[in-house]
Amino acid sequence: MSLLVQGLSHKTAPIQIRELLSFDSNELKKALPQLNAIDGIDESMIVSTCNRTELYCKLDTGLEEKPIRWLAYYLNLDIDTLKPHFYSLSNEYAVRHALRVGSGLDSLVVGEPQILGQLKKAYKVALEVGTAGKFINKLMQDAFTTSKIIRTKTEIGQSPVSVAFAATKLAQQIHGDLANSTALIVGAGQTTTLVARHLSQTNIGKIYVANRTRTKSELVTKVCGGDTIELTDIPKFLQLADIVISSVTTRKPIISLDIAKLSIKKRKGRPIFFVDLGVPRNIEESVGSLESSFLYTIDDLKIIVESNIGARSAASIEAEEIVNFKTSDFLEWEKIQSINQFINCYRAQAEDLSNKEIEIALKELRKGSDVEKVIRTMGKRLSRKLIHTPTSKLKEYADEAEVLSKAIDILGIDVESR
Incomplete structure (x- = not known):
């Protein structure tokens, strides 16, 4: 397998x-x-x-x-x-x-x-x-x-390299000082929580958090000091947002072209920076074609992320060595698993032979036979039966030196001491 x-x-x-x-x-x-x-x-x-x-x-x-x-x-x-x-x-x-x-x-x-x-x-x-x-x-x-x-x-x-960090850096490049800016965060997962933390560190003016579950939204607002809103409130609050970062699980876009177009019109030319971190995408792709709209997807953030990963290169080399070591460990374990079924079968065969000989010996002892003689007979019969198949195979491959050598090694036969 x-x-x-x-x-x-x-x-x-x-x-x-x-x-x-x-x-x-x-x-x-x-x-x-x-x-x-x-x-x-x-x-x-x-x-x-x-x-x-x-x-x-x-x-x-x-x-x-x-x-x-x-x-x-x-x-x-x-x-x-x-x-x-x-x-x-x-x-x-x-x-x-x-x-x-x-x-x-x-x-x-x-x-x-x-x-x-x-x-x-x-x-x-x-x-x-x-x-x-x-x-x-x-x-x-x-x-x-x-x-x-x-x-x-x-x-x-x-090192402070993450998609959330990259999104925040881009927002600063587009809007400059964020002290008078407003952000709308859609979603309450790990990534959006990191975004909220990074944005709060820029002393951004206001943050709104929208999510299906208000309790999860509140966990994000505790990080950034923002306010929670319902997903259905997004069209109303979108016109207030200079920055929109979305990452929720959805089959259809949360923000459509029509909603974005209306919001941008109400903003009278003030740009909106959209970051769509969702897969499937949360923001309709055509939103990026609107005037005063800057739309980035998770793939667009690769360039920023890759330009900031130099600090991790040395640590990555160490990490790869650890991965190689643990991979070898797993492969050794896997080898043992593949042979275990044969070992278990072999052990079961030996136990069957042993149990049969024990029963024969017990019957003799119940008849009053000499104990020492019964034990010695049982030992001889058991050893002969246990080595019957291996010795038969040794004879069968007697003219094949390589197979014979491996068999002697596997069976642990000490030829020199005899």
Whole structure:
């Protein structure tokens, strides 16, 4: 069997493709059992974030095409549209990739911690629906441990480089001093919370936070000192916003062209800086074509992020070494698992022989036979039966020196001492 990771990410696919493959938690719970029901797939997990969608499978060798074909069928997409953006990693490469993803080494923002939480959520869903087995369990536990070691032993997460940081820097470049500016944040996840924190550090004039759940909005406003509003209030408050940053899970845009056009008209030429961090996108793409509108997506922020990652390069080298070490550990564990079934069978055969000889010896003892004689007879009979198959095979391969040499080594035969 093979361990396989198939998918696409910000490195291989633009947002227009990535948003087609987005799953939320409820969709994952429906999709995973169907993926796992494919003949030859023993275990499976799906990771879906704004920057990647990946299928993790333990499956029979030779079935590597099945996961991507299932994905295309499930989402009603043309497989030829997906293939140019897909990567397929097996065994050692799959393990190393999983550990790098969990540690943030494969992220748009190298070392960012959000991906670890997203990986844990994906794993939790796989556990809930019963598609994660021994191998995915071990892989995820190793990914979590590796991430913890890297964050403890290196400075991978110390430099202030993040999508949230980049969005704030862009806002300052467009509006300058933000003391008299107003920001509208849509969403209350980790990324938008970071945005709120960065914006508050610029002494921005006002922040409004809109989210489906008011209690979560209030957690964000505690960070930045802003006010909460309902999602339905966005059209009313959009005209007040100089900066709009959105990251919510939605199938349809939260901010349409018509709403944006009306708000910009009411602002009488004052620009709005839009940042759409959602996948699928939260803001209609055509909003970016409006006069006095500056629309950036998560992919547009790559340039700023990449220009600020130099400080993490040394830490990344250390982190990659840790990943390599932990990958070797997993592969050693996997080797042991592959041979365990044979060891267990061999042990069971030996125990069966032993139990039969013990029963024969007990019957003799109940008849009153001499104890020492019974024990010695049992020992001889048992040793002969235990070595019968190995000695027969040694005779069978007597003229094959290489096989014979390996067999002697495996059986631990000490020729010199005899």
